Amino acid sequence: MDPVYSHIDANKDRFINLLGEAIAIPSVSGDAAQRPSVLAMGQWLVRQLERLEFSSIVERNPGTQELQGVTLALPPVILATYGTDPSKPTVLVYGHYDVQPALKEDGWKYDPFQMVVEEETGRIYGRGSTDDKGPILAWLWVVETYKALGKELPVNLKVCFEGMEESGSEGLDDIIKEEANNYFKDVDCVCISDNYWLGTKKPCLTYGLRGVSYFMLEISGPAKDLHSGVFGGTVHEPMTDLFHVMSKLVTPQGKILIPGIYDDVAAVTTQEDALYSNLDFSLADIHNATESETTIHGSVRDTLMHRWRFPSLSLHGVEGAFYAPGAKTVIPAKVTGKFSIRSVPNQTPERIAELVKEYVEGEFAKLKSRNTLKFDAPQGGKAWVADVNSWNFVAARSAIEKVFKTSPDLTREGGSIPVTLTFQEALNKSVLLLPMGRSDDGAHSTNEKIDTLNYIEGIKLLATYLEEVAVVTKE
């Protein structure tokens, strides 16, 4: 791999400048006014794919959407292929070319859409630098490097780049399902680089995500809000009922009180338990992130297990009650309490919703209130976990060891990356999350950055990963 690494090092400035070109296109998918920039960013990528002689470049059109009162064309899902040698494994890589909104006045040191490389720190600042323009470009520079060296790519590569990830990936799932037996037919494994190292020092492989189930409890009584002087003490108040029921969901220590909710949670195996040793993480990392010392658990192991592999329940708010500053003495007529459960293997959204409904309705019945409860479970997404012993993970692990001279942390994420599960279920092939940036990159925050080391060694990592995939699949 030495010539590959040398070529990447030699082209460092060029790769950084190309990232700067991409950052300069403000492809904010959540802002109707910036939709032309999202489309322009897609075209920029298509031109790169053409220059690199990818074949079968397809711009799949997911249709239109209503946003901020206008009908907008959705940006294309860009599919492209590099190599079609049936003797080689085929690796599908996913990334997104849209970004989160960013305004200088939100507290950015520099213009968010004008790349700045800080000499002293090596940090490359700009919206999209780490989420997710840096990673998707890295895949392209791997191909460019092999071409420049006249070297054959060790695998067939397929790319799937979308432009709506930060806005709910509208239309993506349908396209993936439609192409499962077409464009993606020969795919052997999937690699997604769209998350982050656990800390700032050690690379990771990510093998799990929690799911999320959302719930709404609507409690209603009177037809309109009442004056608490006139009616307080004489009618059943929806807010009182709601607080009674919602206070029965979870303890202040995070234990969910819904009977049966833990029954389907996978037991911790000895092998899994071992993954929690020597992680690049300390409780101080949470304290820094939250600027508080409000952690529940005393050890890194317990803390991360509760982030990654145990369910949690959070209360989010109440719709219909008084929420403004100041004092108002209203009795709200109809209130909707909102909460969600982060779910884990082997829980299913269906079973969770069943248990929550039964419990909530039972607790409400105990109140003997004359108000009315309406239970709704509008959303439920499953958790995801991969086999860390599968060849896809073995290849990535050995690539990390070669590039970074260290064993990666094997991590999960407490949140969800829905496309992971979509690929898993539509293609039924191993999916790997291979993060490039660090935990402090500020992906959805101000001053987003990627470190030059993460970007440049990241290109090497992706190249090495493809080599290792070719090796392990040959064995």
Added chain:
Amino acid sequence: MDPVYSHIDANKDRFINLLGEAIAIPSVSGDAAQRPSVLAMGQWLVRQLERLEFSSIVERNPGTQELQGVTLALPPVILATYGTDPSKPTVLVYGHYDVQPALKEDGWKYDPFQMVVEEETGRIYGRGSTDDKGPILAWLWVVETYKALGKELPVNLKVCFEGMEESGSEGLDDIIKEEANNYFKDVDCVCISDNYWLGTKKPCLTYGLRGVSYFMLEISGPAKDLHSGVFGGTVHEPMTDLFHVMSKLVTPQGKILIPGIYDDVAAVTTQEDALYSNLDFSLADIHNATESETTIHGSVRDTLMHRWRFPSLSLHGVEGAFYAPGAKTVIPAKVTGKFSIRSVPNQTPERIAELVKEYVEGEFAKLKSRNTLKFDAPQGGKAWVADVNSWNFVAARSAIEKVFKTSPDLTREGGSIPVTLTFQEALNKSVLLLPMGRSDDGAHSTNEKIDTLNYIEGIKLLATYLEEVAVVTKE
């Protein structure tokens, strides 16, 4: 009293038309743009007082206020005197000439600032008709009637009309305290006509009001809102703590759970208990008002006792949490739960705040949370109760019997009318609430009205009340 009654009947249309003039001045105190109309309404009243030859007419200026970004002159508190005979008792009457906002498009049948008298029903529609322009004008037409008949008023009358009642009575308390030993020095009793009959058929005297104490529980943890995927299960969540504490305040049946809170509540005496018989009220009245059957208590007696003479606790809302429609999975960093207690004799705001603070802090401590609780009791107003056997009430009761040929209901209000307590404490004289309108007048709602019967018989009632005051104070 026959000539007085005949003169009032003969001038019915004239008194209604004069009310129409007042309704046509949109004196909305809560709207900066309509402040000139509030001032104009004050001037209209001053002209009437001058025409009726009131003496010592004073426009007390309460200063200025900031409203909707502008500095506005507060409307004057108008003081005036009719008669200064030291051998007669002096009655102080209070009312307000400002009104609630009203827009035709809110659902009014007619233009709210254009009086309409419905022939069939006798209803006089218009903003302010019952709250409180009808009642304050009625006092003036009593004087006009005596003057027209060449009859001496049986008492000395002092009026106190304010223009900010619907917007917190800014500046009024200070003026009342300042004038207690000056303008109001010789006052023997106070009469306020600014509330409503309990039902629609029977006149009332009102002898009690509940107080209100407002509370805010701020629970904070992280410095900013957190992602529930990343942090759910690992940190103490302020919302969870808040729901646990707030669910411990009151049962769904309205029983307050704060130890000691009922200790100071006055016991029900036999005499008081008797006042709850034969009231013009049924549970159907609450069901109609709330358009629901969510009453807690099975009898009128229990229901009204819990509105009038037992404390109640209502949860109003949460500041800082997610309140909009839709699903959001945030963990709010700082939330403020808001609730209030309607208090009764002999509870004091100080003792209530003490008990609430101790209990809430104790319940929070039990949670063993690492979040922080901040307790605040920003407002507390005392309950008020009058002696129904005092001569002021005896006079009013016999006036009602003479005009309406029926005994009045003796009622309380569940809400507060703060000026009542201010007069009570500043003057240390009996205060009486003598309502003119009915429970269905829609005082703060659309289609506000006063029935012709209530307005015209109301003028007779006020005249007769003054006669009876003269009689009972002579005995």
